[in-house]
Amino acid sequence: MIARIWSGESPLWWLLLPLSWLYGLVSGAIHLSYRLGLRRTWRSPVPVVVVGNLTAGGNGKTPVVIWLVEQLKKQGIRVGVVSRGYGGKAEQYPLLLTPHTSTAEAGDEPVLIYQRTGAPVAVSPKRRDAVQALLAAHSLQLIITDDGLQHYALARDKEIVVVDGVRRFGNGWWLPAGPMRERESRLHSVDAVIVNGGKAQGDEISMQLRPGLAVNLLSGERKDVAMLPALVAMAGIGHPPRFFATLEQCGAQVEKQVPLADHQALVPEEIAALTIPGQTLIMTEKDAVKCRAFAKENWWYLPVDAELSGEQPEQLLRELVALAKS
Template identity: 45%
Template sequence: MALGTSLQRRWYGGGKPPLWTLPLEALYRAVVARRAERFRRDASSVVKLSVPVVVVGNITIGGTGKTPLIVALARAMAERGFKPGIVSRGYGGSERGPYLLTGSDDPSKVGDEPTLIRQSGFPVAIGRERPEAAQLLIDAGCDLILADDGLQHHRLGRDVEICVIDGERRLGNGHLLPAGPLREPASRLAQVDFIVVNGHTGQPNEIVMTLEGGIAINMADPSRTAPLADFAGRPAHAVAGIGNPARFFASLTAQGIAVDGHPFADHHAFTRDDLTFADGCPVLMTDKDAVKCRSFARENWWRVPVSASLPESFYDEVAACVARKQS
């Protein structure tokens, strides 16, 4: 069993952290605290942009549903009169940036998540230094910046912070890396403006988000679509290179599909061999994985898109919060 897999089982399975991780956790905690304090003390180290900035992120390792939330938020803010653009680090891609995506970029260059977000029709810029990447969006006419996975990127000034939590796994064992899954202490949640919980019933101060998707789109011929119900009662391979593959597998199982799950590391660079199975059963994958597989797709490969559903009142509150902090 890989070390990362073993640790994640302990993080989320209720087991105690290995003793060797505890000194490293203490060191990590000190580094995180020192870095945050440096940005609090030195205002000149924080770049304040000329337009509002909304940061969407999490405080745990692994997927929580940030990407569909970013897309849903961009659409909602556009409906409320903003011209949003999304800034991302571009994790998994070779481009260091700053770089403004064109819409026809190779995911291996710009990253899978930025590629997927760009396909939603909104401007996307990537860069290890997010303020510089965000400026490209402002120069392109955007009047609102949505920062993908930017809670820990303190150099980018922000007006609103949204933290996304996995409703099933929550904060795991509550320990910081590597003893647990936390990037920052749980107390960080008290500092954000909104907590969005992906699935399950949230706490009174949380907004519940559900991921909805009931169709599959053929990878070789996008004009072919099928309800997921058409796959029920028969076996299918499910492939996921995301932060929490089990969530994707469970969503397909809930549709009555006999899932043979194949988890890969987050942002895995897929090859045709990864998705070639001798039995000829259909292969279902997430949209995030599909953007990396289109150039060698086969007729029995299908992508399963999802969209985030949140209360309209949440979007109204975000827009009001932006306006309030800018006044």
């Protein structure tokens, strides 16, 4: 229903317009207060790059963060990541991730980024505290914030926005009548726009999510997902249909689709009950980091990697490397 409202297919969005006007008024006032200096912005001693969204829901932001970290590390840049840690609740903040940090503490995306990249990661509702914790523990040249485009309390040196190339901006309205956190005109002030799927426009950077081999959660065995029998597909991401479409494109035979809420806590008994004997559970890597502690033999995940095309990605990386070394 939310997807139909935000896309404009359902007329119910008209009923939510007053709340959207209020959302836009409040968010605009907050942004203006920082621009006028009425609220203080804290600047990190090392450069900060924000990777964020204009819309609610999954746009492919986390794969972009992973791609940036991996590419910058190849260039010899010491980079760390900070996050709000949605879906997690730590006993105290800031929380520096370790190999033993659970998704219940840090949230699924920070744990995924930490496991995939090996880069230092810290979470805190106040991103300034997370940055300071990273810098106290590591000698870093650059900080990437996973989300936080609208977190103006933290000054940033570069802003990168990730856009869903298929859904774009829906009906264009602020939450809750539409998917927008800020209006589309905000793109004019950012440094790069990366479009996940669909067709990039103008100077936008085109990106595709390329699936790898499916990985067994217990054994680590890798196999073509199309070779797995009787699949039940589970996706607890911002836009589950994208994962289901990816499986279809890979030639996988999916018997049942189970969309879950983004950052949803996973109960072992409920996940185990999704399949019957003879079926295979396939999930996203983001779900897998929450399931490792209680995984079954027939549970697999499908990792994806961001693939950026054109000359702009190389230019963006050169700018970030120069920023880190400045």
